[in-house]
Amino acid sequence: MILDAQPDITVVAEVPDGVAAVAAAREHRPDVVLMDVRMPRMDGIEATRLVCEQTSSRVVMLTTFDHDEYVYDALRAGAGGFLLKDVRRDDLVHAVRVVAAGEALLAPSVTRRLITRMVAAEAAGAAGDAGTAGRDGPTSDGGRTPARRLDILTERERETLLLLARGMSNAQIAAELVISEHTVKTHVGNVLSKLHLRDRVHAVICAYETGLVIAEPGEAE
Known part of the structure; x- marks a missing residue:
């Protein structure tokens, strides 16, 4: 309803799960996909990875979960942005427009902290894993x-x-x-x-x- 009310945005499909999301993205080739993290049949992280691999659609993750690992997994899967479901209407619309324009939806105060933490954790894990050295x-x-x-x-x-x-x-x-x-x-x-x-x-x-x-x-x- 929020997006359809905008004169420059058209909602081309709504689907109930990750499998249907990937299929709809392939069929409609939308500019932007708003993707939930938790969905039946296929979660939003895997669905995002497939959408980004198989289409040129940009993905914005929309979820009630604000744990760092969800954000990082979403970004690594190819998402162009990450929003919580309590986001203000104006911010949601702005996010869709920003990502549709090819920009990243980056909140430096959150994203840099997140990336720094996760990179440090991965580096620590890699230090004890000789198999990743090459x-x-x-x-x-x-x-x-x-x-x-x-x-x-x-x-x-x-x-x-x-x-x-x-x-x-x-x-x-x-x-x-x-x-x-x-x-x-x-x-x-x-x-x-x-x-x-x-x-x-x-x-x-x-x-x-x-x-x-x-x-x-x-x-x-």
Whole structure:
């Protein structure tokens, strides 16, 4: 009802479970899918992964659960945003528009804390797991990768990635680097392409997982 009331948004389908969500996304190819975390037959994390693999639709996770692991799993599965069900109407509509425009729905005060915590936990686990030592290939989901993966970026592209990880918009990055927004878009596109990343969310995850950004949110090495 909230979304249908907007003049620039059309709801093309509503479904009761994750299996139907994936099927509907393949059939209708919507710009945005609002996905619940807990659903029958297939949970929202797995459904999000399949939707992102099989379509160009962007996914916003909508749930009553605000535990960090749900948020992180959703982002790793390909989600472009994460909202709680008690979100205000205006914020819900804004989220759909932001994600539909190709931007990431990032709340730096929450997302950076989350990514920092989860990356630290994964790194601690990996330290005791020799079997993960050689995994250094590029991934499309922002997976844990060595710092040398960033060597493929130019100095300006690394600066752009760092500022993305600090939650800056294109306009803010342009002001910080004293370049045009068009040039920023080019740098962002190059970063995503070279690192095989789906979107800005995964660029932020990559910045933390490669060590470009250290544990304290907003601080760079």
